[in-house]
Amino acid sequence: KNQVEQSPQSLIILEGKNCTLQCNYTVSPFSNLRWYKQDTGRGPVSLTIMTFSENTKSNGRYTATLDADTKQSSLHITASQLSDSASYICVVTHSGAGSYQLTFGKGTKLSVIP
Amino acid sequence: EAGVTQFPSHSVIEKGQTVTLRCDPISGHDNLYWYRRVMGKEIKFLLHFVKESKQDESGMPNNRFLAERTGGTYSTLKVQPAELEDSGVYFCASSPNPGQGRNEQFFGPGTRLTVL
Numbered sequence: 001k002n003q004v005e006q007s008p009q010s011l012i013i014l015e016g017k018n019c020t021l022q023c024n025y026t027v028s029p030f031s032n033l034r035w036y037k038q039d040t041g042r043g044p045v046s047l048t049i050m051t052f053s054e055n056t057k058s059n060g061r062y063t064a065t066l067d068a069d070t071k072q073s074s075l076h077i078t079a080s081q082l083s084d085s086a087s088y089i090c091v092v093t094h095s096g097a098g099s100y101q102l103t104f105g106k107g108t109k110l111s112v113i114p
Numbered sequence: 115e116a117g118v119t120q121f122p123s124h125s126v127i128e129k130g131q132t133v134t135l136r137c138d139p140i141s142g143h144d145n146l147y148w149y150r151r152v153m154g155k156e157i158k159f160l161l162h163f164v165k166e167s168k169q170d171e172s173g174m175p176n177n178r179f180l181a182e183r184t185g186g187t188y189s190t191l192k193v194q195p196a197e198l199e200d201s202g203v204y205f206c207a208s209s210p211n212p213g214q215g216r217n218e219q220f221f222g223p224g225t226r227l228t229v230l
Contacts, residue, residue, distance in 0.1 A: 004156070041223065043221030049218070104156040106154075106155065
């Protein structure tokens with residue numbers, strides 16, 4: 001069964017601190033992995049995308065890593081800002097039957113406090 | 115350029131009633147997807163249109179759900195009759211080019227459906 005597990009479920013950090021969010025997946029056949037940021041009341045927005053051969057990808061203060069052997073990914077946020085408060089969702093794309101489908105994790109709810 | 119828009123943003127209906135959700139994808143995007151997030155669960159795939167054709171509807175929960183995309187532009191998702199377990203946030207997403215897994219899907223803000 002295709003699954004994406006994220007941890008922690010929620011996290012509270014002080015403004016300026018770093019944090020790392022985790023994602024484990026059992027999805028096959030793997031196509032790519034994205035981290036999405038979802039602000040309250042908005043749709044998810046893609047932060048990074050990594051394919052099987054990519055093990056790190058940065059987007060400003062966001063750095064994602066991928067270990068395709070262990071099927072683990074992480075999202076590291078550096079020097080957090082209040083605007084980073086959101087849900088971060090790990091999404092794995094898998095192919096099959098002529099179509100691509102996305103399997104979502106439940107997300108990590110991050111709260112950055114002053 | 116306008117993003118993916120969804121209407122309404124919220125809908126509260128009684129069990130047994132009918133509700134129709136609308137999604138306007140980004141102009142020129144052939145691919146349109148519907149997803150649903152039930153409270154406490156992850157976002158799950160419902161179906162995928164390529165232009166006006168249903169490419170994959172394996173995620174549709176049952177025949178009370180009907181999705182259409184006449185003309186290959188906007189799409190509607192009708193729930194008839196609605197049940198309590200249909201409550202959740204319904205997201206629409208669109209992407210350019212046919213069926214390329216690397217293409218980013220752009221999500222709308224979602225429609226929050228509450229069935230009482």
